[in-house]
Structure formats: structure tokens, C-alpha cells
Amino acid sequence: MEQPAILFENVTKQFPNGHVALKNVSLSFKPGEFVVVVGLSGAGKSTLIRCVNRLVTPTSGRVSVAGVEMTGLNETGLRAARARIGMIFQNYNLVRRSSVLRNVLAGRLAHLPSWRTLLGNFPLADVELALRSLDRVGIMEKAYQRADTLSGGQQQRVAIARALAQQPTVLLADEPVASLDPPTAHQVMRDLKRLSREENLTTLVNLHFIDMAQEYADRIVGLRAGEVVFDGPVDGMSEGTFEEIYNRRIRPDDLRGTADLHLTDRAAGNGVLTSTAPDALENSTQETISAAH
Amino acid sequence: MLAILVWSAQGTGASLKAFAEGVPQMLAYFQKLSPSHKPWPLDYLPEIKDRLLETVKISFAATVIGAALALPFVMVATRPLAANGFVYTLGRGFLNLIRTIPDLVLANILVAGFGLGPLPGLLALIIFTFGVVTKLLADTIETVDAGPMEAIAAAGGTRLQRAVFAIFPQIAPDYIAYSLYALEINVRVAAVLGLVGAGGIGQILYRDINFFMYSRVGMIIAATFVVVFLIDSTSSWLRSKLV
Numbered sequence: 001m002e003q004p005a006i007l008f009e010n011v012t013k014q015f016p017n018g019h020v021a022l023k024n025v026s027l028s029f030k031p032g033e034f035v036v037v038v039g040l041s042g043a044g045k046s047t048l049i050r051c052v053n054r055l056v057t058p059t060s061g062r063v064s065v066a067g068v069e070m071t072g073l074n075e076t077g078l079r080a081a082r083a084r085i086g087m088i089f090q091n092y093n094l095v096r097r098s099s100v101l102r103n104v105l106a107g108r109l110a111h112l113p114s115w116r117t118l119l120g121n122f123p124l125a126d127v128e129l130a131l132r133s134l135d136r137v138g139i140m141e142k143a144y145q146r147a148d149t150l151s152g153g154q155q156q157r158v159a160i161a162r163a164l165a166q167q168p169t170v171l172l173a174d175e176p177v178a179s180l181d182p183p184t185a186h187q188v189m190r191d192l193k194r195l196s197r198e199e200n201l202t203t204l205v206n207l208h209f210i211d212m213a214q215e216y217a218d219r220i221v222g223l224r225a226g227e228v229v230f231d232g233p234v235d236g237m238s239e240g241t242f243e244e245i246y247n248r249r250i251r252p253d254d255l256r257g258t259a260d261l262h263l264t265d266r267a268a269g270n271g272v273l274t275s276t277a278p279d280a281l282e283n284s285t286q287e288t289i290s291a292a293h
Numbered sequence: 294m295l296a297i298l299v300w301s302a303q304g305t306g307a308s309l310k311a312f313a314e315g316v317p318q319m320l321a322y323f324q325k326l327s328p329s330h331k332p333w334p335l336d337y338l339p340e341i342k343d344r345l346l347e348t349v350k351i352s353f354a355a356t357v358i359g360a361a362l363a364l365p366f367v368m369v370a371t372r373p374l375a376a377n378g379f380v381y382t383l384g385r386g387f388l389n390l391i392r393t394i395p396d397l398v399l400a401n402i403l404v405a406g407f408g409l410g411p412l413p414g415l416l417a418l419i420i421f422t423f424g425v426v427t428k429l430l431a432d433t434i435e436t437v438d439a440g441p442m443e444a445i446a447a448a449g450g451t452r453l454q455r456a457v458f459a460i461f462p463q464i465a466p467d468y469i470a471y472s473l474y475a476l477e478i479n480v481r482v483a484a485v486l487g488l489v490g491a492g493g494i495g496q497i498l499y500r501d502i503n504f505f506m507y508s509r510v511g512m513i514i515a516a517t518f519v520v521v522f523l524i525d526s527t528s529s530w531l532r533s534k535l536v
Contacts, residue, residue, distance in 0.1 A: 053447055055443065055446065055447055078449075079449040079450070079451065080449065081449075082446075082447060082448060082449035083448070083449040085447070086448075087444065087447040087448070089440065089443070089444065091440050092440075093440035093441050093443055093444035094441060094444075095441045095458065095459055095462050095463065096438075096463075097462045097463060097465070098458075098462045102458075106444065106445055106448060106450070106458050106459075107448055109445065109448055109449065109450040109451075109454045109458065110448060110449025110450060114451055114453065114454060117454060117457075117458075118453060118454065118457050159444070162444070162448070163448075166448055166449075172447075
């Protein structure tokens with residue numbers, strides 16, 4: 001049997017304030033799977049994703065990445081494991097005053113001797129890798145600009161390039177499009193999906209928007225109050241499934257909207273992917289929206 | 294508030310009457326210092342120049358060394374960068390301890406150890422600068438955006454890499470501003486350090502006051518004023534450019 005890329009075994013996380021964010025979660029992800037984790041805010045999505053690279057350490061249970069048990073690692077081992085796990089955040093988490101290139105080079109920190117990076121002396125091969133990573137998200141020409149001169153969508157792509165520069169096997173994305181407008185949000189999701197395909201990256205994305213989850217996911221995991229209440233391929237999902245996960249009616253703010261994708265594609269000069277949003281979903285969500293009013 | 298004011302006024306013997314008597318005396322003193330009372334001895338200028346230069350050198354060197362020492366110390370004196378809570382408590386404790394010692398007392402102790410001259414003055418100001426800059430820097434670091442640091446940690450970065458890549462770029466302008474601020478204080482303090490025998494212009498000022506050499510005292514005060522004013526306003530201007 002193939003080794004799972006990410007494995008959760010009976011993972012529970014209780015925070016010092018007593019809040020239980022994850023309750024006995026067991027999940028297994030195959031290499032290259034593009035998984036979207038959905039749930040209301042506070043359902044434990046963020047904790048789940050942070051248990052993978054141990055930004056959050058589970059209270060009990062085990063998390064393994066490519067057969068390495070993250071929960072049993074010491075400092076050095078943890079850094080080595082994190083070197084191959086890319087992560088993208090809602091607020092991009094770039095160093096705003098540093099150049100785009102330096103931000104992307106941060107993805108190489110765990111791959112190089114510490115003293116070299118501290119002197120800012122990056123090997124040429126690593127600088128080239130960083131520039132190539134920027135090229136793959138279409139913003140290589142911004143390499144020498146300060147990060148805070150870029151738009152939100154561009155900053156998120158710098159963050160994706162930083163993750164790519166790690167040459168990861170696993171990619172984590174915590175609400176990567178929550179701060180972006182609909183066209184930009186779709187572009188970032190398409191970038192993630194494309195890179196996941198090209199690199200056979202196991203990708204875990206937290207999303208609140210159900211239309212985006214349905215459009216991009218291979219598989220959807222639904223969390224409610226720290227428990228897995230849905231886990232299955234996206235084909236089997238219906239409006240009702242989401243209402244079960246959210247434990248309430250679907251509301252307009254649960255949807256991101258599709259915007260005019262063809263137009264934004266052409267504007268960005270990379271008209272490769274086009275929207276595949278099924279009309280059926282459009283219609284059914286429209287109904288729910290009117291029903292909610 | 295009023296009660297506190299009355300209480301502290303009594304404690305210091307301050308009263309409107311004392312103030313009314315004091316002001317004319319002070320003006321009379323200034324009168325003696327001025328060149329109109331007796332022309333300033335211009336042949337005294339070279340010595341003033343040498344001693345002032347010594348004061349300026351002490352304050353510049355102390356600022357540079359003290360500020361340079363402050364940067365690595367934030368690794369133990371800030372919550373996001375310290376290895377653990379124990380190290381942090383220890384680091385902060387040390388910082389608070391050295392900041393409670395008044396600089397002149399510190400200089401006095403150092404003079405006892407190292408003898409008269411500019412060295413104890415320099416050491417006192419290094420310690421003072423280190424304390425001020427580290428404290429301000431540590432407080433700034435604890436309020437800085439933690440996002441980039443989380444990103445570096447997620448990518449497998451060490452504590453030192455987190456500091457250098459995520460924190461230092463964010464605090465660079467503040468670091469320079471705090472160092473300039475320390476310089477402004479250092480120039481003033483360096484001018485009076487001579488009172489305890491720790492070198493600089495203060496040393497001849499103190500001597501001339503004791504020998505009632507009013508014209509010389511007047512000259513020293515005027516020259517010190519000009520130098521302090523120039524450094525202070527340049528530094529303030531630089532700081533305003535940073536923010």
C-alpha cells in the first residue's frame with residue numbers, strides 16, 4: 001500500500017484556555033491530492049492545518065508527513081521536516097520592507113547553512129531557484145521591488161513563490177484568498193491547483209467559501225466543532241452536504257462568486273485555465289440566496 | 294494632585310519667596326559669566342576645544358558600542374525571540390537592573406575602579422546606551438507584526454533566522470531612531486560626567502567653578518551649548534526623516 005503523504009491518527013488539540021479545537025481526528029491524504037477543508041470559523045480548520053507542520057502541537061495523537069512522525073521530532077528534526085512543507089497564509093506574512101526576492105529566499109533558509117543565510121550570502125543556485133519560483137507565478141519582474149509596493153494578489157503570489165522555493169512535497173494554505181477580491185481569489189486558487197498538479201504536491205487548503213471549494217477541490221473535508229463531519233470526493237457534494245457541515249442554511253457570504261474569469265485571465269496574460277463552475281451550482285446557490293432573503 | 298504638589302514643595306523647600314530671591318541672584322551670576330563683565334580669555338579656547346572633542350568622542354563611541362551590543366541582546370530580552378520563558382525573565386531582569394542605576398552613580402563607581410579619565414565615562418555611557426536602546430527595541434519587537442516570523446518558522450527557520458529575516462527589517466528604522474535618541478542624551482550626560490572625574494568638558498568646568506574663574510566658566514558653557522545644540526538638532530532632524 002502506498003504511504004500516505006499526510007496522516008492524522010486520533011489527533012486531539014486542547015488549548016491552554018480549555019478550548020478543544022480538534023477532537024480525535026483521523027485522516028489520510030494521498031500524494032498529490034488537492035484537499036479543501038471547509039467549516040465555519042472556529043471549527044478547527046486552522047488548527048488542523050497547523051498540526052501538519054507543528055506550528056500547533058497536538059495534545060494527543062500522531063501526525064505524520066511522508067512517514068515522518070512530526071509529533072515525535074526534536075528542534076533540528078522539526079526544522080528539517082518543515083523545510084519540505086510549504087505554507088501560505090491569509091495575510092501573506094511577507095516582510096513588507098524587504099524585497100520580493102529576499103522574501104522568496106526565505107524559503108531556502110532551512111536548506112542552507114545558517115551562517116551563510118545570516119550573512120545574506122545565498123548561493124547563485126538558490127537565487128536562481130527563487131527567481132524561477134517567481135516566474136512560475138508570473139511576477140518575476142517584481143523581484144527587486146519592496147514587497148509592500150505590490151497588490152494583495154501579487155503579495156499572495158510572492159508567498160506562493162516562497163513556498164515553491166522550499167521545493168516542498170506538501171503545501172498548506174490557511175484561508176489563502178480570504179483577503180482578496182473574487183477575480184484575484186480565483187487566480188490564486190488556479191495557481192495553487194496548477195502547481196499542485198505540476199509538482200504532485202499534496203495540498204491542504206482551508207476555505208470558507210463553498211463555491212470555491214467545489215470548483216477546485218479533488219476531495220473535501222468538512223469540520224464542525226473540531227470533528228470531521230464530512231470526508232469525500234467533491235462529486236458527491238450537494239448544497240445539503242454543506243448545510244450539514246455548517247449546521248445552518250447556506251448564506252450569500254458563504255460564496256465567493258465567480259466574477260469574469262476570462263477577462264482577468266487575459267489581463268494577466270496567462271489565459272490558460274478557464275472557469276469550470278457548473279451552472280447547476282450557480283442556479284442552486286442563487287435559489288438559496290433568494291430563499292435566505 | 295494639589296496635595297502632592299504642596300507636599301513635594303515643602304520637601305524641597307520650594308516657595309514663591311525663595312524663587313523671587315533666587316532669580317535675581319541667578320541673573321547676577323550670569324552677569325559675571327558674560328564677556329561684558331570681563332573679556333573672555335581667548336587663549337583658553339584650545340583647551341576647551343580639546344575637552345569638548347573628548348566629550349563628543351565619548352558620546353559617539355558609547356552610542357555606537359552600546360547600540361551594537363543592544364541588537365544581539367534582544368534575542369534573550371523579547372518574548373518572540375527568547376528560547377523560553379526562563380531566559381526571557383532573566384534577560385528582562387538584567388535589563389531592568391542596569392536601567393535602575395543612575396548614570397552618574399555608575400560613572401562614580403567606574404571611576405573608583407578604573408581611575409580618573411575618559412575610560413570610566415565611556416563605560417558608563419556604553420552601559421546606559423545599551424540599557425535604553427535594548428529596552429526600547431525589545432518593546433518595539435513585542436508589538437511588531439508576528440506574521441512574517443510565523444512564515445519563517447513554518448519554512449524551518451532557526452530563531453536567529455527568524456530575527457534576522459522577519460524582525461530586523463521591520464525594526465531597522467526604529468533601531469536607528471533609538472540610537473540617535475541615545476546619542477542626544479549621551480552628549481548632555483557626557484558634558485557633566487567630568488563632575489565625577491570621568492573625563493570630558495565637565496572636568497574643567499568643575500575645576501573652574503571651584504576656583505571661581507567666572508569668565509572661563511562662561512566660555513565653557515557657551516561652547517558646550519553650541520556643540521550640544523548642533524548635535525541635538527542634527528540628530529532630531531535625522532530622526533524625523535526616519536519616521
